[in-house]
Amino acid sequence: MRQNKFKKLEIMPAYRLVADAIEKQIMTGQIKPEDPIGTEADLVEQFGVNRSTVREGIRLLEQSGMLRRGEKRRLYVSLPGYDKLATRISRSLVLHKVTFRELVETLEILEPTTIALAAKHITEEQLERLRINVAATEKELEDRDRLSQLDTEFHSIIAEAAHNSVFLLAREPAGLLIYPATQYIFEAVPEAPSRLLEAHKTMLQALEERDEEKARVWMDKHVRDFVKGLVRSGAELDGQIAQPHLAHLLSLDTYL
Protein backbone atom coordinates (compact mmCIF):
# COMPACT_ATOMS: atom_id res chain seq x y z
CA MET A 1 0.00 0.00 0.00
CA ARG A 2 1.21 3.42 -0.89
CA GLN A 3 1.99 5.50 2.13
CA ASN A 4 -0.53 8.27 2.78
CA LYS A 5 1.46 10.58 4.95
CA PHE A 6 0.30 13.87 3.47
CA LYS A 7 -2.95 15.68 3.86
CA LYS A 8 -4.45 17.05 0.72
CA LEU A 9 -3.06 20.50 0.20
CA GLU A 10 -5.48 23.36 0.44
CA ILE A 11 -5.11 25.02 -2.88
CA MET A 12 -6.89 28.31 -3.01
CA PRO A 13 -6.85 31.09 -5.57
CA ALA A 14 -4.86 34.15 -4.60
CA TYR A 15 -7.90 36.39 -4.50
CA ARG A 16 -9.38 34.20 -1.76
CA LEU A 17 -6.20 34.34 0.22
CA VAL A 18 -6.34 38.10 0.01
CA ALA A 19 -9.94 38.16 1.24
CA ASP A 20 -9.27 35.64 4.00
CA ALA A 21 -6.22 37.52 5.21
CA ILE A 22 -8.18 40.75 5.53
CA GLU A 23 -11.21 39.06 7.03
CA LYS A 24 -9.10 37.37 9.64
CA GLN A 25 -7.70 40.70 10.75
CA ILE A 26 -11.20 42.06 10.99
CA MET A 27 -12.54 39.10 12.94
CA THR A 28 -9.65 39.14 15.38
CA GLY A 29 -10.09 42.83 15.98
CA GLN A 30 -6.70 43.84 14.64
CA ILE A 31 -8.56 46.24 12.41
CA LYS A 32 -11.91 47.61 13.48
CA PRO A 33 -15.04 49.00 11.80
CA GLU A 34 -14.49 52.48 10.40
CA ASP A 35 -10.77 51.86 10.17
CA PRO A 36 -9.49 52.77 6.74
CA ILE A 37 -7.84 50.05 4.71
CA GLY A 38 -5.05 51.18 2.49
CA THR A 39 -5.52 51.96 -1.14
CA GLU A 40 -5.53 49.21 -3.72
CA ALA A 41 -1.96 50.08 -4.52
CA ASP A 42 -1.05 49.59 -0.88
CA LEU A 43 -2.64 46.18 -0.81
CA VAL A 44 -0.86 45.26 -4.02
CA GLU A 45 2.40 46.02 -2.34
CA GLN A 46 1.57 44.31 0.96
CA PHE A 47 0.27 41.09 -0.55
CA GLY A 48 2.61 41.04 -3.48
CA VAL A 49 -0.10 40.29 -6.00
CA ASN A 50 -1.54 42.14 -8.91
CA ARG A 51 -4.18 44.81 -8.66
CA SER A 52 -6.76 42.70 -10.43
CA THR A 53 -6.26 40.00 -7.83
CA VAL A 54 -6.61 42.48 -5.00
CA ARG A 55 -9.77 43.87 -6.53
CA GLU A 56 -11.35 40.44 -6.82
CA GLY A 57 -10.55 39.77 -3.19
CA ILE A 58 -12.07 43.09 -2.19
CA ARG A 59 -15.31 42.21 -3.97
CA LEU A 60 -15.76 39.18 -1.76
CA LEU A 61 -15.51 41.25 1.39
CA GLU A 62 -17.60 44.01 -0.12
CA GLN A 63 -20.44 41.57 -0.68
CA SER A 64 -20.32 40.17 2.83
CA GLY A 65 -20.47 43.72 4.11
CA MET A 66 -17.12 43.74 5.87
CA LEU A 67 -15.61 46.32 3.54
CA ARG A 68 -17.24 49.30 1.96
CA ARG A 69 -16.33 52.26 -0.16
CA GLY A 70 -16.76 55.25 2.06
CA GLU A 71 -16.14 58.92 1.58
CA LYS A 72 -13.54 59.77 -0.95
CA ARG A 73 -14.14 56.30 -2.36
CA ARG A 74 -11.65 54.88 0.05
CA LEU A 75 -11.91 51.45 1.59
CA TYR A 76 -13.19 51.17 5.14
CA VAL A 77 -13.83 48.25 7.41
CA SER A 78 -17.56 48.08 7.93
CA LEU A 79 -20.16 46.35 10.06
CA PRO A 80 -22.38 44.08 7.99
CA GLY A 81 -25.78 45.72 8.30
CA TYR A 82 -28.64 43.65 9.66
CA ASP A 83 -30.98 44.80 6.93
CA LYS A 84 -28.65 43.64 4.21
CA LEU A 85 -28.04 40.34 5.96
CA ALA A 86 -31.74 39.75 6.45
CA THR A 87 -32.37 40.39 2.78
CA ARG A 88 -29.69 37.91 1.79
CA ILE A 89 -31.14 35.30 4.12
CA SER A 90 -34.60 35.90 2.75
CA ARG A 91 -33.39 35.38 -0.79
CA SER A 92 -31.68 32.17 0.20
CA LEU A 93 -34.85 30.91 1.79
CA VAL A 94 -36.73 31.64 -1.39
CA LEU A 95 -34.22 29.71 -3.45
CA HIS A 96 -34.58 26.82 -1.04
CA LYS A 97 -38.28 26.91 -1.82
CA VAL A 98 -39.39 27.75 1.67
CA THR A 99 -43.12 27.19 2.25
CA PHE A 100 -45.67 29.48 3.83
CA ARG A 101 -46.11 26.85 6.50
CA GLU A 102 -42.50 27.12 7.59
CA LEU A 103 -42.74 30.88 7.69
CA VAL A 104 -45.94 31.11 9.69
CA GLU A 105 -44.88 28.31 12.02
CA THR A 106 -41.78 30.32 12.80
CA LEU A 107 -43.57 33.59 13.25
CA GLU A 108 -46.29 32.09 15.44
CA ILE A 109 -43.48 31.29 17.84
CA LEU A 110 -41.15 34.24 17.41
CA GLU A 111 -43.51 37.19 17.19
CA PRO A 112 -45.26 36.80 20.56
CA THR A 113 -41.92 36.27 22.25
CA THR A 114 -40.50 39.26 20.43
CA ILE A 115 -43.18 41.62 21.62
CA ALA A 116 -42.89 40.27 25.17
CA LEU A 117 -39.22 41.18 25.12
CA ALA A 118 -40.08 44.52 23.56
CA ALA A 119 -42.51 45.28 26.38
CA LYS A 120 -39.60 45.01 28.77
CA HIS A 121 -37.04 46.97 26.81
CA ILE A 122 -38.73 49.38 24.42
CA THR A 123 -37.52 52.97 24.53
CA GLU A 124 -39.58 56.11 24.31
CA GLU A 125 -38.09 56.86 20.91
CA GLN A 126 -39.20 53.50 19.59
CA LEU A 127 -42.66 53.97 21.05
CA GLU A 128 -42.85 57.26 19.21
CA ARG A 129 -41.94 55.58 15.94
CA LEU A 130 -44.66 53.03 16.55
CA ARG A 131 -47.17 55.81 17.18
CA ILE A 132 -46.23 57.44 13.91
CA ASN A 133 -46.51 54.11 12.16
CA VAL A 134 -49.96 53.41 13.61
CA ALA A 135 -51.15 56.91 12.80
CA ALA A 136 -50.01 56.45 9.21
CA THR A 137 -51.76 53.10 9.08
CA GLU A 138 -55.00 54.74 10.18
CA LYS A 139 -54.68 57.43 7.52
CA GLU A 140 -53.82 55.13 4.64
CA LEU A 141 -56.31 52.38 5.35
CA GLU A 142 -57.29 52.36 1.68
CA ASP A 143 -53.85 52.04 0.15
CA ARG A 144 -53.15 48.32 0.32
CA ASP A 145 -49.62 48.58 -0.97
CA ARG A 146 -48.64 51.23 1.53
CA LEU A 147 -50.46 49.36 4.27
CA SER A 148 -48.42 46.20 3.88
CA GLN A 149 -45.24 48.28 3.97
CA LEU A 150 -46.39 49.82 7.23
CA ASP A 151 -47.25 46.39 8.59
CA THR A 152 -43.77 45.08 7.84
CA GLU A 153 -42.30 48.17 9.46
CA PHE A 154 -44.49 47.87 12.54
CA HIS A 155 -43.20 44.41 13.27
CA SER A 156 -39.62 45.37 12.52
CA ILE A 157 -39.72 48.22 15.01
CA ILE A 158 -41.02 45.85 17.67
CA ALA A 159 -38.23 43.42 16.88
CA GLU A 160 -35.75 46.23 17.24
CA ALA A 161 -37.34 47.20 20.53
CA ALA A 162 -36.63 43.75 21.93
CA HIS A 163 -33.03 44.91 22.07
CA ASN A 164 -31.61 41.55 21.21
CA SER A 165 -29.72 41.48 17.95
CA VAL A 166 -29.67 37.71 17.81
CA PHE A 167 -33.40 37.61 18.05
CA LEU A 168 -33.69 40.46 15.60
CA LEU A 169 -31.74 38.57 12.98
CA ALA A 170 -33.62 35.38 13.74
CA ARG A 171 -37.02 36.81 12.88
CA GLU A 172 -36.32 39.52 10.33
CA PRO A 173 -35.96 37.26 7.27
CA ALA A 174 -39.27 35.56 7.99
CA GLY A 175 -40.85 38.97 8.48
CA LEU A 176 -39.51 40.23 5.19
CA LEU A 177 -40.96 37.25 3.37
CA ILE A 178 -44.35 37.01 4.98
CA TYR A 179 -45.70 40.46 5.77
CA PRO A 180 -45.74 41.71 2.20
CA ALA A 181 -48.36 39.01 1.66
CA THR A 182 -50.69 41.18 3.74
CA GLN A 183 -51.38 42.96 0.51
CA TYR A 184 -53.08 39.89 -0.94
CA ILE A 185 -55.05 39.29 2.20
CA PHE A 186 -56.56 42.75 1.87
CA GLU A 187 -57.88 41.86 -1.54
CA ALA A 188 -59.61 38.75 -0.30
CA VAL A 189 -60.69 39.89 3.16
CA PRO A 190 -62.36 43.32 3.17
CA GLU A 191 -62.40 43.65 6.95
CA ALA A 192 -58.69 42.80 7.23
CA PRO A 193 -57.35 46.39 7.24
CA SER A 194 -59.52 47.51 10.13
CA ARG A 195 -58.75 44.37 12.11
CA LEU A 196 -55.06 44.93 11.50
CA LEU A 197 -55.33 48.50 12.67
CA GLU A 198 -57.18 47.47 15.81
CA ALA A 199 -54.54 44.86 16.63
CA HIS A 200 -51.68 47.27 16.04
CA LYS A 201 -53.36 49.92 18.18
CA THR A 202 -53.91 47.51 21.02
CA MET A 203 -50.37 46.17 20.87
CA LEU A 204 -49.00 49.69 20.91
CA GLN A 205 -51.12 50.39 23.96
CA ALA A 206 -49.86 47.25 25.66
CA LEU A 207 -46.30 48.33 24.98
CA GLU A 208 -46.95 51.80 26.37
CA GLU A 209 -48.33 50.16 29.51
CA ARG A 210 -45.38 47.76 29.57
CA ASP A 211 -47.97 45.01 29.78
CA GLU A 212 -46.03 41.99 28.67
CA GLU A 213 -48.86 39.50 28.82
CA LYS A 214 -51.38 41.67 27.04
CA ALA A 215 -48.88 42.34 24.30
CA ARG A 216 -48.09 38.68 23.89
CA VAL A 217 -51.71 37.62 23.79
CA TRP A 218 -52.64 40.18 21.17
CA MET A 219 -49.65 39.39 19.02
CA ASP A 220 -50.57 35.75 19.20
CA LYS A 221 -54.08 36.58 18.06
CA HIS A 222 -52.74 38.92 15.39
CA VAL A 223 -50.51 36.27 13.85
CA ARG A 224 -53.24 33.64 13.89
CA ASP A 225 -55.54 36.12 12.27
CA PHE A 226 -52.93 36.76 9.66
CA VAL A 227 -52.60 33.07 8.86
CA LYS A 228 -56.36 32.69 8.53
CA GLY A 229 -56.42 35.61 6.15
CA LEU A 230 -53.55 34.13 4.21
CA VAL A 231 -55.50 30.93 3.69
CA ARG A 232 -58.67 32.79 2.75
CA SER A 233 -56.66 34.77 0.21
CA GLY A 234 -55.95 31.51 -1.53
CA ALA A 235 -52.36 30.91 -0.44
CA GLU A 236 -51.30 27.29 -0.32
CA LEU A 237 -49.65 26.82 3.04
CA ASP A 238 -47.53 23.99 1.73
CA GLY A 239 -46.69 25.78 -1.48
CA GLN A 240 -43.75 28.03 -1.96
CA ILE A 241 -43.94 31.76 -2.11
CA ALA A 242 -45.20 33.12 -5.39
CA GLN A 243 -43.24 35.51 -7.56
CA PRO A 244 -45.44 38.57 -6.95
CA HIS A 245 -44.72 38.33 -3.24
CA LEU A 246 -41.05 38.80 -3.95
CA ALA A 247 -41.07 41.97 -5.97
CA HIS A 248 -39.87 44.02 -3.04
CA LEU A 249 -36.95 41.70 -2.48
CA LEU A 250 -35.82 41.99 -6.06
CA SER A 251 -36.10 45.72 -6.42
CA LEU A 252 -33.87 46.14 -3.41
CA ASP A 253 -30.98 45.39 -5.70
CA THR A 254 -30.33 49.07 -5.86
CA TYR A 255 -28.97 49.61 -2.37
CA LEU A 256 -27.62 46.17 -1.79
Add this chain to the structure above:
Amino acid sequence: MRQNKFKKLEIMPAYRLVADAIEKQIMTGQIKPEDPIGTEADLVEQFGVNRSTVREGIRLLEQSGMLRRGEKRRLYVSLPGYDKLATRISRSLVLHKVTFRELVETLEILEPTTIALAAKHITEEQLERLRINVAATEKELEDRDRLSQLDTEFHSIIAEAAHNSVFLLAREPAGLLIYPATQYIFEAVPEAPSRLLEAHKTMLQALEERDEEKARVWMDKHVRDFVKGLVRSGAELDGQIAQPHLAHLLSLDTYL
Protein backbone atom coordinates in the same frame (compact mmCIF):
# COMPACT_ATOMS: atom_id res chain seq x y z
CA MET B 1 -38.57 77.00 -8.81
CA ARG B 2 -36.44 74.73 -10.88
CA GLN B 3 -38.43 71.91 -12.35
CA ASN B 4 -37.63 68.54 -10.82
CA LYS B 5 -38.73 66.19 -13.53
CA PHE B 6 -35.94 63.68 -13.19
CA LYS B 7 -35.30 61.10 -10.55
CA LYS B 8 -31.77 60.74 -9.38
CA LEU B 9 -30.06 58.30 -11.64
CA GLU B 10 -28.87 55.08 -10.16
CA ILE B 11 -25.23 55.09 -10.91
CA MET B 12 -23.63 51.75 -10.22
CA PRO B 13 -20.28 50.27 -11.15
CA ALA B 14 -20.36 47.88 -14.07
CA TYR B 15 -19.37 44.87 -12.01
CA ARG B 16 -22.44 45.38 -9.81
CA LEU B 17 -24.67 45.55 -12.83
CA VAL B 18 -23.24 42.26 -13.98
CA ALA B 19 -23.87 40.66 -10.59
CA ASP B 20 -27.36 42.12 -10.31
CA ALA B 21 -28.31 40.98 -13.77
CA ILE B 22 -27.30 37.41 -13.04
CA GLU B 23 -28.84 37.44 -9.58
CA LYS B 24 -32.12 38.68 -10.92
CA GLN B 25 -32.29 35.78 -13.36
CA ILE B 26 -31.60 33.39 -10.51
CA MET B 27 -34.19 34.91 -8.21
CA THR B 28 -36.87 34.94 -10.88
CA GLY B 29 -36.18 31.32 -11.71
CA GLN B 30 -35.04 31.94 -15.26
CA ILE B 31 -31.92 30.04 -14.36
CA LYS B 32 -32.01 27.42 -11.64
CA PRO B 33 -29.55 25.82 -9.22
CA GLU B 34 -27.19 23.41 -10.94
CA ASP B 35 -27.67 25.18 -14.23
CA PRO B 36 -24.34 25.97 -15.82
CA ILE B 37 -23.53 29.60 -16.50
CA GLY B 38 -21.44 30.24 -19.56
CA THR B 39 -17.73 30.71 -19.46
CA GLU B 40 -16.23 34.05 -18.58
CA ALA B 41 -15.70 34.67 -22.26
CA ASP B 42 -19.41 34.09 -22.86
CA LEU B 43 -20.36 36.58 -20.20
CA VAL B 44 -17.90 39.08 -21.63
CA GLU B 45 -19.69 38.82 -24.93
CA GLN B 46 -23.21 38.91 -23.49
CA PHE B 47 -22.66 41.88 -21.21
CA GLY B 48 -20.24 43.69 -23.45
CA VAL B 49 -17.77 44.41 -20.68
CA ASN B 50 -14.22 43.42 -20.01
CA ARG B 51 -13.32 40.09 -18.53
CA SER B 52 -11.89 41.70 -15.39
CA THR B 53 -15.25 43.36 -14.84
CA VAL B 54 -17.07 40.08 -15.32
CA ARG B 55 -14.76 38.39 -12.86
CA GLU B 56 -15.36 41.06 -10.22
CA GLY B 57 -19.09 40.63 -10.65
CA ILE B 58 -18.75 36.88 -10.30
CA ARG B 59 -16.93 37.30 -7.00
CA LEU B 60 -19.95 39.03 -5.51
CA LEU B 61 -22.24 36.16 -6.39
CA GLU B 62 -19.64 33.62 -5.39
CA GLN B 63 -19.51 35.14 -1.92
CA SER B 64 -23.27 35.16 -1.49
CA GLY B 65 -23.29 31.54 -2.50
CA MET B 66 -25.42 31.89 -5.61
CA LEU B 67 -22.60 30.92 -7.94
CA ARG B 68 -19.91 28.36 -7.45
CA ARG B 69 -17.11 26.75 -9.35
CA GLY B 70 -18.24 23.21 -9.81
CA GLU B 71 -16.78 20.22 -11.56
CA LYS B 72 -14.60 21.04 -14.47
CA ARG B 73 -14.16 24.45 -12.81
CA ARG B 74 -17.16 25.72 -14.65
CA LEU B 75 -19.61 28.18 -13.19
CA TYR B 76 -22.86 26.80 -11.82
CA VAL B 77 -25.84 28.39 -10.20
CA SER B 78 -25.88 27.21 -6.63
CA LEU B 79 -28.08 27.20 -3.53
CA PRO B 80 -26.54 29.22 -0.73
CA GLY B 81 -25.83 26.56 1.90
CA TYR B 82 -27.34 27.00 5.34
CA ASP B 83 -24.06 26.22 7.04
CA LYS B 84 -22.26 28.94 5.14
CA LEU B 85 -25.05 31.41 5.79
CA ALA B 86 -25.12 30.60 9.48
CA THR B 87 -21.38 31.13 9.69
CA ARG B 88 -21.64 34.51 8.02
CA ILE B 89 -24.43 35.54 10.37
CA SER B 90 -22.42 34.40 13.35
CA ARG B 91 -19.46 36.45 12.26
CA SER B 92 -21.64 39.51 11.81
CA LEU B 93 -23.05 39.06 15.28
CA VAL B 94 -19.55 38.90 16.67
CA LEU B 95 -18.59 42.12 14.92
CA HIS B 96 -21.69 43.74 16.33
CA LYS B 97 -20.37 42.76 19.76
CA VAL B 98 -23.23 40.48 20.63
CA THR B 99 -23.39 39.61 24.33
CA PHE B 100 -23.78 36.24 25.98
CA ARG B 101 -27.04 37.51 27.40
CA GLU B 102 -28.52 38.03 23.97
CA LEU B 103 -27.41 34.59 22.90
CA VAL B 104 -28.74 32.69 25.87
CA GLU B 105 -31.94 34.70 25.93
CA THR B 106 -32.52 33.63 22.35
CA LEU B 107 -31.64 30.01 22.92
CA GLU B 108 -33.77 29.74 26.06
CA ILE B 109 -36.67 30.49 23.80
CA LEU B 110 -35.69 28.76 20.58
CA GLU B 111 -34.22 25.48 21.75
CA PRO B 112 -37.24 24.13 23.64
CA THR B 113 -39.48 25.04 20.75
CA THR B 114 -37.06 23.48 18.32
CA ILE B 115 -37.04 20.15 20.07
CA ALA B 116 -40.82 20.20 20.37
CA LEU B 117 -41.03 20.57 16.61
CA ALA B 118 -38.41 17.88 16.21
CA ALA B 119 -40.44 15.48 18.33
CA LYS B 120 -43.19 15.80 15.77
CA HIS B 121 -41.12 15.55 12.62
CA ILE B 122 -37.89 13.71 13.31
CA THR B 123 -37.03 10.88 10.93
CA GLU B 124 -35.54 7.52 11.77
CA GLU B 125 -32.34 8.50 10.00
CA GLN B 126 -32.00 11.59 12.16
CA LEU B 127 -32.70 9.58 15.29
CA GLU B 128 -29.91 7.25 14.28
CA ARG B 129 -27.51 10.16 13.89
CA LEU B 130 -28.48 11.35 17.35
CA ARG B 131 -27.82 7.87 18.76
CA ILE B 132 -24.39 7.84 17.21
CA ASN B 133 -23.74 11.31 18.57
CA VAL B 134 -24.81 10.37 22.08
CA ALA B 135 -22.78 7.16 21.97
CA ALA B 136 -19.72 9.16 20.95
CA THR B 137 -20.40 11.62 23.74
CA GLU B 138 -20.44 8.79 26.25
CA LYS B 139 -17.15 7.41 24.94
CA GLU B 140 -15.30 10.71 24.83
CA LEU B 141 -16.43 12.13 28.13
CA GLU B 142 -12.87 13.10 28.93
CA ASP B 143 -12.03 14.98 25.76
CA ARG B 144 -13.46 18.44 26.38
CA ASP B 145 -12.70 19.76 22.95
CA ARG B 146 -14.37 16.86 21.20
CA LEU B 147 -17.24 16.99 23.64
CA SER B 148 -18.17 20.55 22.81
CA GLN B 149 -18.07 19.68 19.12
CA LEU B 150 -20.47 16.83 19.76
CA ASP B 151 -22.71 19.13 21.80
CA THR B 152 -22.92 21.64 18.97
CA GLU B 153 -23.69 18.81 16.57
CA PHE B 154 -26.36 17.33 18.84
CA HIS B 155 -28.32 20.53 18.84
CA SER B 156 -27.84 21.07 15.12
CA ILE B 157 -29.27 17.66 14.33
CA ILE B 158 -32.30 18.43 16.44
CA ALA B 159 -32.76 21.73 14.64
CA GLU B 160 -32.57 19.90 11.35
CA ALA B 161 -35.13 17.41 12.62
CA ALA B 162 -37.62 20.20 13.19
CA HIS B 163 -37.94 20.26 9.41
CA ASN B 164 -38.38 23.97 9.20
CA SER B 165 -35.62 25.73 7.33
CA VAL B 166 -36.67 29.15 8.57
CA PHE B 167 -36.38 27.98 12.12
CA LEU B 168 -33.15 26.22 11.34
CA LEU B 169 -31.56 29.40 10.08
CA ALA B 170 -33.00 31.36 12.97
CA ARG B 171 -31.26 29.33 15.66
CA GLU B 172 -28.12 28.02 13.99
CA PRO B 173 -26.02 31.20 14.32
CA ALA B 174 -26.72 31.41 18.03
CA GLY B 175 -25.89 27.73 18.37
CA LEU B 176 -22.61 28.17 16.56
CA LEU B 177 -21.63 30.98 18.87
CA ILE B 178 -22.71 29.58 22.20
CA TYR B 179 -22.17 25.84 22.29
CA PRO B 180 -18.41 25.95 21.79
CA ALA B 181 -18.36 27.70 25.15
CA THR B 182 -19.27 24.34 26.65
CA GLN B 183 -15.59 23.67 26.59
CA TYR B 184 -14.93 26.36 29.18
CA ILE B 185 -17.78 25.18 31.34
CA PHE B 186 -16.15 21.77 31.55
CA GLU B 187 -13.03 23.34 32.97
CA ALA B 188 -14.92 25.11 35.72
CA VAL B 189 -17.64 22.58 36.47
CA PRO B 190 -16.33 19.01 36.87
CA GLU B 191 -19.76 17.41 36.92
CA ALA B 192 -20.84 19.21 33.73
CA PRO B 193 -19.94 16.45 31.23
CA SER B 194 -21.97 13.79 32.99
CA ARG B 195 -24.91 16.14 33.41
CA LEU B 196 -24.72 17.00 29.72
CA LEU B 197 -24.67 13.35 28.80
CA GLU B 198 -27.66 12.61 30.98
CA ALA B 199 -29.63 15.45 29.44
CA HIS B 200 -28.75 14.42 25.91
CA LYS B 201 -29.68 10.80 26.64
CA THR B 202 -33.02 11.79 28.08
CA MET B 203 -33.83 14.13 25.21
CA LEU B 204 -32.96 11.43 22.73
CA GLN B 205 -35.28 9.10 24.57
CA ALA B 206 -38.06 11.68 24.52
CA LEU B 207 -37.61 12.08 20.79
CA GLU B 208 -37.74 8.33 20.25
CA GLU B 209 -40.98 8.27 22.22
CA ARG B 210 -42.22 11.29 20.29
CA ASP B 211 -42.90 12.84 23.68
CA GLU B 212 -43.10 16.51 22.84
CA GLU B 213 -43.60 17.78 26.36
CA LYS B 214 -40.87 15.69 27.92
CA ALA B 215 -38.46 16.81 25.24
CA ARG B 216 -39.33 20.44 25.76
CA VAL B 217 -39.04 20.28 29.51
CA TRP B 218 -35.64 18.62 29.41
CA MET B 219 -34.30 21.00 26.82
CA ASP B 220 -35.50 23.87 28.94
CA LYS B 221 -33.64 22.43 31.91
CA HIS B 222 -30.60 21.71 29.75
CA VAL B 223 -30.32 25.28 28.52
CA ARG B 224 -30.76 26.74 32.00
CA ASP B 225 -28.12 24.36 33.24
CA PHE B 226 -25.87 25.53 30.47
CA VAL B 227 -26.32 29.16 31.42
CA LYS B 228 -25.57 28.44 35.04
CA GLY B 229 -22.41 26.66 34.01
CA LEU B 230 -21.48 29.54 31.78
CA VAL B 231 -21.72 31.94 34.70
CA ARG B 232 -19.78 29.64 36.99
CA SER B 233 -17.07 29.38 34.35
CA GLY B 234 -16.58 33.09 34.75
CA ALA B 235 -18.33 34.36 31.62
CA GLU B 236 -19.74 37.85 31.88
CA LEU B 237 -23.30 37.62 30.60
CA ASP B 238 -23.25 41.25 29.54
CA GLY B 239 -19.80 41.02 28.04
CA GLN B 240 -19.08 40.10 24.49
CA ILE B 241 -17.74 36.79 23.38
CA ALA B 242 -14.05 36.33 23.98
CA GLN B 243 -11.56 35.57 21.26
CA PRO B 244 -10.86 31.96 22.27
CA HIS B 245 -14.52 31.13 21.78
CA LEU B 246 -14.28 32.09 18.15
CA ALA B 247 -11.40 29.98 16.99
CA HIS B 248 -13.70 27.52 15.25
CA LEU B 249 -15.38 30.31 13.33
CA LEU B 250 -12.10 31.60 12.04
CA SER B 251 -10.58 28.32 10.96
CA LEU B 252 -13.61 27.65 8.82
CA ASP B 253 -12.15 30.04 6.29
CA THR B 254 -10.96 27.11 4.29
CA TYR B 255 -14.26 25.90 2.94
CA LEU B 256 -16.08 29.15 2.96
Add this chain to the structure above:
DNA sequence: ACCAATTTGTCCGTATGTATG
Protein backbone atom coordinates in the same frame (compact mmCIF):
# COMPACT_ATOMS: atom_id res chain seq x y z
C1' DA C 1 -0.84 8.15 -23.40
C1' DC C 2 -0.24 12.17 -26.34
C1' DC C 3 -1.95 16.49 -28.51
C1' DA C 4 -4.70 20.65 -29.52
C1' DA C 5 -8.16 23.70 -27.91
C1' DT C 6 -10.39 25.86 -24.15
C1' DT C 7 -10.65 28.11 -19.79
C1' DT C 8 -9.26 29.91 -15.57
C1' DG C 9 -6.00 32.43 -12.66
C1' DT C 10 -2.86 35.91 -12.73
C1' DC C 11 -0.26 39.71 -14.39
C1' DC C 12 0.92 44.08 -17.07
C1' DG C 13 -0.01 48.48 -19.09
C1' DT C 14 -3.13 52.20 -20.04
C1' DA C 15 -7.08 55.33 -20.33
C1' DT C 16 -10.76 57.88 -18.08
C1' DG C 17 -13.38 60.16 -14.57
C1' DT C 18 -13.47 62.12 -10.22
C1' DA C 19 -12.09 63.97 -5.98
C1' DT C 20 -8.35 66.46 -3.22
C1' DG C 21 -5.43 70.01 -2.31
Add this chain to the structure above:
DNA sequence: TCATACATACGGACAAATTGG
Protein backbone atom coordinates in the same frame (compact mmCIF):
# COMPACT_ATOMS: atom_id res chain seq x y z
C1' DT D 1 -7.04 76.24 -12.46
C1' DC D 2 -3.75 72.76 -12.34
C1' DA D 3 -1.56 68.74 -10.57
C1' DT D 4 -1.95 64.58 -8.01
C1' DA D 5 -4.02 60.39 -6.37
C1' DC D 6 -7.20 56.98 -6.82
C1' DA D 7 -10.93 53.85 -8.42
C1' DT D 8 -13.01 52.00 -12.47
C1' DA D 9 -12.67 49.80 -16.72
C1' DC D 10 -10.41 48.16 -20.77
C1' DG D 11 -7.12 45.41 -23.73
C1' DG D 12 -3.80 42.10 -24.11
C1' DA D 13 -0.75 38.44 -22.49
C1' DC D 14 0.82 33.90 -20.56
C1' DA D 15 1.15 29.69 -17.66
C1' DA D 16 -1.28 25.95 -15.69
C1' DA D 17 -5.02 23.06 -15.64
C1' DT D 18 -8.81 20.80 -18.00
C1' DT D 19 -11.24 19.13 -21.90
C1' DG D 20 -11.99 16.53 -25.83
C1' DG D 21 -10.37 14.17 -28.92
